[in-house]
Amino acid sequence: MFKVPPVSAERLPGLLRAMPKAELHIHIEGTLEPEMIFALAQRNGLRLPYASVQELRSAYAFSNLQSFLDVYYAGASVLLHEQDFYDLARAYLARAARDKVLHAEIFFDPQTHTARGVAMETVVNGLHRACADARTESGISAALILCFLRHLSEASAFETLEQAGPLRDRIVGVGLDSSEQGHPPEKFARVFARCRELGLRLVAHAGEEGPPAYIWGALDALKVERIDHGVQAVHDAALMRRLAQERIALTVCPLSNHRLRVFPELAQHNLRQLLDAGLAATVNSDDPAYFGGYVNENFTQVFAATGLTVRHAYQLAFNSFEASFAGTAEKRAWEHQLKESFERFVEHD
Numbered sequence: 001m002f003k004v005p006p007v008s009a010e011r012l013p014g015l016l017r018a019m020p021k022a023e024l025h026i027h028i029e030g031t032l033e034p035e036m037i038f039a040l041a042q043r044n045g046l047r048l049p050y051a052s053v054q055e056l057r058s059a060y061a062f063s064n065l066q067s068f069l070d071v072y073y074a075g076a077s078v079l080l081h082e083q084d085f086y087d088l089a090r091a092y093l094a095r096a097a098r099d100k101v102l103h104a105e106i107f108f109d110p111q112t113h114t115a116r117g118v119a120m121e122t123v124v125n126g127l128h129r130a131c132a133d134a135r136t137e138s139g140i141s142a143a144l145i146l147c148f149l150r151h152l153s154e155a156s157a158f159e160t161l162e163q164a165g166p167l168r169d170r171i172v173g174v175g176l177d178s179s180e181q182g183h184p185p186e187k188f189a190r191v192f193a194r195c196r197e198l199g200l201r202l203v204a205h206a207g208e209e210g211p212p213a214y215i216w217g218a219l220d221a222l223k224v225e226r227i228d229h230g231v232q233a234v235h236d237a238a239l240m241r242r243l244a245q246e247r248i249a250l251t252v253c254p255l256s257n258h259r260l261r262v263f264p265e266l267a268q269h270n271l272r273q274l275l276d277a278g279l280a281a282t283v284n285s286d287d288p289a290y291f292g293g294y295v296n297e298n299f300t301q302v303f304a305a306t307g308l309t310v311r312h313a314y315q316l317a318f319n320s321f322e323a324s325f326a327g328t329a330e331k332r333a334w335e336h337q338l339k340e341s342f343e344r345f346v347e348h349d
């Protein structure tokens with residue numbers, strides 16, 4: 001690995017913002033800003049139970065994952081037409097490009113929309129067209145990951161997979177999200193086995209609020225390649241060894257963990273412990289419109305709160321490229337750009 005040169009503490013936030021990175025844990029519905037909720041409600045002739053953007057924003061005080069999910073699913077109900085999904089993803093990708101995100105793997109929750117009568121192809125085609133246009137305009141690379149809602153049944157997940165069949169080439173993989181407690185990964189073992197046969201890449205949320213057993217379940221029953229969140233792994237030494245040995249990436253979301261009270265203070269976040277134990281952790285924003293910051297805010301705030309160093313910064317960005325589902329040639333090119341950005345930064349120190 002490249003020997004990371006020293007950078008003064010005052011310049012570390014600037015380096016974090018300037019360094020190339022990939023974002024691997026971002027829910028497109030979680031990028032729906034209050035202003036866009038109001039604009040789409042007006043465009044689609046819908047009435048909202050909030051009088052103003054400020055009133056809506058003031059409802060964003062969460063006590064745990066479920067209290068967030070209730071507000072998040074209500075917000076997503078303004079998304080009806082292909083253009084709505086397009087506009088949402090274009091806005092995110094423009095924002096991400098400004099944060100030096102070279103590659104984004106974007107989650108979407110089709111069941112949230114199909115349950116309201118929105119067709120699967122409306123969702124996927126809008127998101128896909130946005131990814132293609134963003135690539136042409138700013139060069140950002142993007143891929144889509146279909147997430148199954150774990151509070152719904154296995155049958156509903158199979159039905160969703162069936163609906164996505166004709167759009168298979170627009171999706172790189174599948175994930176598992178929504179209410180974790182009481183919905184262990186094993187519930188979806190057969191769905192994930194089928195996705196694997198179809199050549200889809202596999203990830204799952206596990207160990208956000210749920211126990212280490214759910215991370216074991218995601219690895220052994222679902223055979224996922226990455227764990228989304230995974231911060232509860234620190235409570236199980238054997239699991240930590242396995243994650244390190246197999247280089248299973250964790251897509252960690254510091255501001256989400258703070259807002260959902262997984263860590264009541266950001267200073268208590270265990271990102272440093274994960275990295276220092278040799279795990280392939282990455283930093284991501286999860287649902288930035290709800291948790292108070294996009295990916296660069298996640299980097300700068302968790303670094304400031306927990307005293308992470310320039311060496312950790314390089315490792316996190318490197319891990320994000322390495323853990324992505326991009327091809328080897330693209331990964332090497334991005335890793336080269338990362339190294340160059342550090343060298344350039346130090347020259348001017």
Ligand code: HPA
Pocket residue numbers: 027030065177178179180205208256286287
């Ligand atoms: O952090 C999360 N966890 C589970 N489901 C989600 N859906 C959006 N964000 C999340």
Ligand SMILES: [Zn+2]
Pocket residue numbers: 025027177205228286
């Ligand atoms: Zn998430």
